[in-house]
Amino acid sequence: MTPPREGGAGTATLPRSVVAGLTALLCDADGNLFPSEEPAFVASTGVTNRFLADLGDPRRYGPEELRLATTGMNFRSTARRLAAEAGRPDVDVEPWVAEERRAVTAYLGEHLRPHAETTAALTALAPHLRLAAVSSSALARLAACFTATGLDGLVPPAVRFSAEDSLPEPTSKPDPAVYLFACERLGIAPRQGLAVEDSVPGALSAVRAGCPTVGNLLFVQPAERADREAALREAGVLAVVSSWQELADLLLPVLTGGGR
Numbered sequence: 001m002t003p004p005r006e007g008g009a010g011t012a013t014l015p016r017s018v019v020a021g022l023t024a025l026l027c028d029a030d031g032n033l034f035p036s037e038e039p040a041f042v043a044s045t046g047v048t049n050r051f052l053a054d055l056g057d058p059r060r061y062g063p064e065e066l067r068l069a070t071t072g073m074n075f076r077s078t079a080r081r082l083a084a085e086a087g088r089p090d091v092d093v094e095p096w097v098a099e100e101r102r103a104v105t106a107y108l109g110e111h112l113r114p115h116a117e118t119t120a121a122l123t124a125l126a127p128h129l130r131l132a133a134v135s136s137s138a139l140a141r142l143a144a145c146f147t148a149t150g151l152d153g154l155v156p157p158a159v160r161f162s163a164e165d166s167l168p169e170p171t172s173k174p175d176p177a178v179y180l181f182a183c184e185r186l187g188i189a190p191r192q193g194l195a196v197e198d199s200v201p202g203a204l205s206a207v208r209a210g211c212p213t214v215g216n217l218l219f220v221q222p223a224e225r226a227d228r229e230a231a232l233r234e235a236g237v238l239a240v241v242s243s244w245q246e247l248a249d250l251l252l253p254v255l256t257g258g259g260r
Contacts, residue, residue, distance in 0.1 A: 121244035179209035
C-alpha cells in the first residue's frame, strides 16, 4: 500500500531534507502561475471545432468541455488524438497548431491581469531559489502571459522551458522530457528542483523526471479541488497547497535558516 502523503491544502508540510537540498523552483505556467486555462479554452474551442469540421467529425466542444477533456495537454497532442479518433491519424495538424497558438496567444494577452498575491510570494522566494517555468505551452503563448501578468522580471525568457518549442522533438506532459531538459539547462539534478503543478499530467511529468513535486490548487475550480487533490496525491506529489503564499510559508523558514 502506498503510504499517505504529507499535509493537505491548508495544512501542507514538506520534509526539511527535501527543502534544504533545493536550488530551483520549477513552475508550471498555465493554471498555476496565472489563471490562463479557462480563457485559453475559450479561444481554443473555435479552432478545435473548425479542425473537427475539416476532419469531417461531427463532434463539437464547448470551452468547459474541452478544458475537462484536455487539461495538461498541448494543442498538438489534442489535435493528434482527435484526428486519430476521427479515423485520420495521418492528417497534418501543424497548420492548426499555428492557428490555435495565434488565437490563444492574442486572447490571453488581452485578458490576463497580474495576481498580486502570487507576485508577492514569488518575489519573496526569488532571492533563495532560481525561478523557472516548465510548461507544455508554446513560448510565444508564455511570453504573452508573463507580460500580461507582470511576471517577466521574475521568470525571464531565458528560464522558460516549453515542451512545445524547447525540445528537439515537441512533446507534452506527462512525458518527463521537458523537466529533464529544464534541469539540464539549469545545471541541477532533478532532486534540486521543486516542481509546482496544478494538473495531473504535469505532476506525473515532474515526478517521472525525479523532481520533488507539490500540487497547487490556487486556480483550480472550487468544485474540482477535492478530486484534483486526490488525483495529484495519487500522481506522487509530496504535498498540496492552496496558494503560492502557502508554499512560500513552507519553504522560507528552511531556506532562510530558520527551520528546525
